[in-house]
Amino acid sequence: MDNELKSNNDIKTKIVKLSAILNLPKGTEAFISDIHGNDDKYLNIIRSGAGNVSRKVEEVFNGRLTKLNQRKLVCLIYYPEEVLAQIHEQITDPDEAKQWSMDTINSVLEVVRYVSSKYPRHIIDKALDTDLYEITKKLVFGDLMAPDKQQYYREMIKTVVNLKMNDEFIISICHAIQKLAIERIHIIGDVYDRGRHPEAIIKHLSESWQNFDFEWGNHDILWMGSLAGSKLCMLNLIRICARYHNLKLLENVYGIDLTSIIKFATHAYVPMSNFEPRVNFAGMTDDEKNVDNCVQQAAAIMQFKLEGQAIKRRPEFDMNDRLLLDKVNLDKKSITIGEKTYQIKHGCFQTVNPASPYQITHSEQTVIIDLINQFTHSTQLNEHMWFMLDHGSMYLKHNGNLLFHGCIPVDKQGNFLPLHVDGQSYAGRSLCDYSEYILKDGLRHPTTGDCYNSDFIWYLWEGKNSPLFGKDKMTTFERYFIDESELQTEHLNPFFELCNEEWFADKLMKEFNLNSRGHIINGHTPEFTDSPVKANKKIVVVNGLSEINSRDRNIGGYALLFDSYGMRLETLRAFRSRQESIEEMSDVVLDKQIVEHSAERRTVKDTDYGQNIKKQIERLAEELK
Template structure:
C-alpha cells in the first residue's frame, strides 16, 4: 500500500532537499582542510597526544599568523600552550593570579583571544562541522560570539556582557577548555597514521582510545609492529612470541596484563625457573624512575624464554615454507655441541652469554613440553581477550596496507624491488604477486586470519610472521632481522641489516614514475611513506616526489623527526622538537623547530578538488534526481 503525503509535506521535503543541495554546493567552494601525516608512534601516547593537541605544529603557526604585531612572541607561546593543555595551564595561572580582579581580567583577555582564534580556524569549515567541534552546552554562546562584529559598539558591549556572565557564573575554566578543544579539532581536518601505532612504548592502547574518542577523520596504514599485534590476536604464536619478547625488552609486560587482561603467570614462572639474568637481555629503559630489581629480573628471563621459543618456531616455519627463502635465519642447528660457538657461512663465531639450555641438540627446533604448555595458555588468552579483539578490529577497520587519498599514495615501509628497480615477485601456489598486487594479497591474508583465528601452524599465521620480518615484506623493508646476531654474536658485520633497494632508488625520477604507474597515480601525485630508514632520517624529501615521515617517534638521534602538513595552499615538511616529557611539553609550545614548504599550489585547493568533494558531488547528483521525481 502506497503512503500518501499531503501537498505541504511534499513541499516541505522538497525544500529540505533543495536546502541540502545549496549547503553542499557552498561547501565545495570552501578551502581544502589540512591533512597531517605522522608515523612510528610506537605506543608513545604522550608524544602522540602532544602532536595531536598542537595540530602537528599547525596551531602555533596560526597563532603567529593571527597575533604577530599584537602579542609578543612570549605571549603567543603562552596562548599556544594554553590551547594544547588548557586544564594544566589553568591550574598554573590560578596558582599565580591569586588576586581575583587580576584573574578575571586574564580570563576576559583569554576569552577574546581564543574566540578570535576559533573564528580564524573556522573560516574554512561549514557551520555543521564547527558545531560538531564545540561542546553542545556552549554551542549557542560560541555561535553568537563567532558571528559578532565587534567593530560596532553595541555588539562589543553585548559580547562583553556574555563573557562577563560566564565569569560570574563560575564557568570560565570550562568555557576556556571548550574553546581550546574546539581549536584543536579544527587545526587538522584529517590525520594519516603511516604505521606502527604499536611497538616499544608503554601505551598504544591509549593511542587507540584517543583516536576513538576524539577523531572521526583518520586512517591507518599498518606497520610491521601493528601486524605483530593483529597476528597475535589471530592466533599466530610466532607473532605473539616476538610481541612478548619486545614488551619484556622495553619493560612493558604490564601493558599486556593491565590493558588486555593477559595473565603472564605461566611464562613468568617458566622463565624464572629455566633462565638466569644475562647482560645481553637487560631491559632497555629510560632512567626516569627506579624499577624494582625483581621486575628487571622477570623482564630479563621472560625475554630469554620468548626468544628461544621464537627461534624454535621460526625454524619450523622456515622449513615449512621454503618459498619464504629464509634459510639464512636458521641458527639453532648450527650451534656447536657445547653451545658456545656457532658456524655461519663457514666461519666459526663465539657465542656471547648464550641461553640455549632448553635447546635439544638432537632436535634443536622442537618445542619442549613445558614450553608447549606456556604457548597454549598464552595464545588462547590472546585470541580470547575482548579488549585486544576490540582494538585489533579497530586497527583493521580503519587501516590498510596502502591508501590513495586526494591523489597521493600512503604506506608504511616500501614496495619491494631488486637492484634494477623491478618489482620482486612473491610466488604462492603457482601464482606470482608483486607491486600493488602484493599489497592487496597480504591484505586478504590478514583479513582471513582475523576472521578465522586458529592456534595451529597454518599458512595465514606464517604469512603474518613473514610480514613482520621477511626479506621481501613491504612492511619490513630489509633483507633480514638480525635478532640472533644482536643477542649472541659480537660482530658488527653480522648484525647489519641491509635496506631494500627501494630506498636508494626513490631519488630516481624514472623509478618514482614506475611506482606511480603501478598504483594508478597522477603525474603531480606525491608518495608519503612512514618508517623512515636511517639514511633518510635527515632528508625526508627525495628528489622524485617521495616524502618520508617519522614524527611519532619520541627521539631520533636527539631530534623529533618529521611530519607533513598538506593544506589548501601547498605541502610543508615540519621538523618536530624532541619530546622530553609531558611536563616539559605542557609549558613549551616549540613543537615545530623548522618548516620547509616543498610545494606551493598555483591556485588554492578547494573542497571540490578532493575525494570528499567527489562524495559531495555524488550526493548533490542524487538529491537533484530526487527533486525531479
C-alpha cells in the same frame, strides 16, 4: 502539490549547501608515523596541530601580541588544564583573575573563529563541547564586531566568568581549536611496541577525533597477528615488551596473565647482560629487571624454535638462512655458519635439544598454549585491533597521494619483486592487496593452529619480500648472541635508495593508478641518514615520533602538513616531557620546508571528499527531474 513543492525545496536546499561546501578551502591533513606507544609525544603533536596552531595564532595576533604572549597563548591551547592550574597559583587577586579570564576567553574565541572559518557548520559543531554548545555557538558564530551586539556578547562572557564557568569554557574552546587545526590525521604505521601507552592513542582517536586513518606498520602487525592466533607474532610481541620493560601493558591493559611465562622463564634462565632491558625507568627494581631479562630469553628461544618450524613448512618464504639453532655446536658456546665458526656470547640454549633443535619442550608448549588462548580471547585486544582493522589498510590513496608504512619490495633496477604462493605471483600493488586480504582473513577466522594465515602474517613482520619490513633479514639471533657486525648487518631493500629517483616515484604512482603529480608519503625508514624529501619532492618520509637523527638530539623526527596552500614538512623538536614543554613554552616545530606551494588555493572540490559531494549533487539533481 504542497508536499511535492516542499520536497523539491528540501532537495534544492541540500544542493545549495553542498555546492557551497565545494568552494570552501581544502582542510588541513597531518601525516605522522612511528608513534610506538609514546602517547605524550603523540598528544604533543596532535594538540599543536603539528605546528599549525602556533602558525594560526601568529596570523591572528601578529602586531597585536608580543611573541612571548603569543607563546603563552599557544601553550594554553596545547595544555589548557595544566596552564590554568599554574595561572590560578600565580594570580591570586580575584579582580585580576577575572580580567585575565575574560581577556583569555576573547583571545581563544578569536583563534577558534579563525581556524573554523574554512569548515562547514556540521564539522565545527562536532568539535564544540556539547555541554556548552548553546553558549559556545553564539560566541563562535556571532558577529562580535556588530555594534548593536557588542554589549550582548561582552555580558555573556562576563557572566560565564562570574558563574565560575571560565576554566571549563576555556578548556572546551582550546580542545575545539586542537580538533579544527587538523581536518584529518593520517597515522602511517607503528602505533604499537616500545612505548608504554599505545592504548591511550587508540582511546584518544576513538573518543576525541572525527577523521583519521591508519596505514599499518610492521609493529602493529605483531599485535594484530597475535589476536589472529599467530604464536610467532605473540612471542615476538612479548619479547619486545620485556625488552622495553612493558610487560605491565599486557597485564594491566589487555588482561594477559603472564604468570606462566614468568615462572617458567625465571626457573629456566638466569639474567644475562645481552638481555638487559633497553630502558631504565626511574623506580625499576632489580626483580623487575630480572623478570624482563629472563622473559626476554624465554620468548626469544621459543620464537627461534617456532620460526624454524614455520620456515620448513613454508619453503616459498625463502628464509632458510634464518635456520640458526641447528647450526649451534654441541658445546652450545659456538655456532658454525657456512664454513666459519663464531663464538656465542652469553648463550641460553639450555632448553634446546641438539638432536631436534626446533622442538618445543612440554613446559614451553604449556606456556605457549596458555598465552595464545589469552591473547585471542582478550576483550580489550579484540576491541583495539578491530578498531585498527576497521580504520586502516596496507596503503591508502587519498587526495592524489599514496600513503604506506614500509616499502614496495624491488630489485636494484626497480622491478617489483614477486612473492610466489600456490602457483600465484604477487608483486607491487598486488602484493599489498594480497597481504591485506590475508591479514583481514586471519583476524576474521582466528586459529591457534599452525595455519597459512598465521605464518604469512608473521612473514609480514620479518620476511625479505614483506611490504612492511624492507630488509633482507631480521638478525635478532645474531644481535643477541654473536658479536660480529658482519652478521648483525641487515641490508635494506633497494626501494630505499631508489626513493631518491624521480622516475622511481613516477613508477610507484603508476603502479597504484595515481597521477604522477601526487606525492608518496612514507613512514618506517629503518635507517635514516639523508633528507626526508626525495625524488624531486615527490616522496616525503614522515618518521615522526622517533628521534631518528642521532646527529642532532634536538630533532625528534618529522611530520607533514597538506593544506589548501600546499605541503610543508615540519622538523619536530625532540620531545622530553609534557612538563618540560609547558615550562619552556616550547613549540613543537623546529623548522619548516615547503614541499609544494599552490599559487591557487585548493578547495574542497579538488579533494576526494569533493568528488563524493559532486556525486551527491548529481543524485539529488536527478530526483528533481
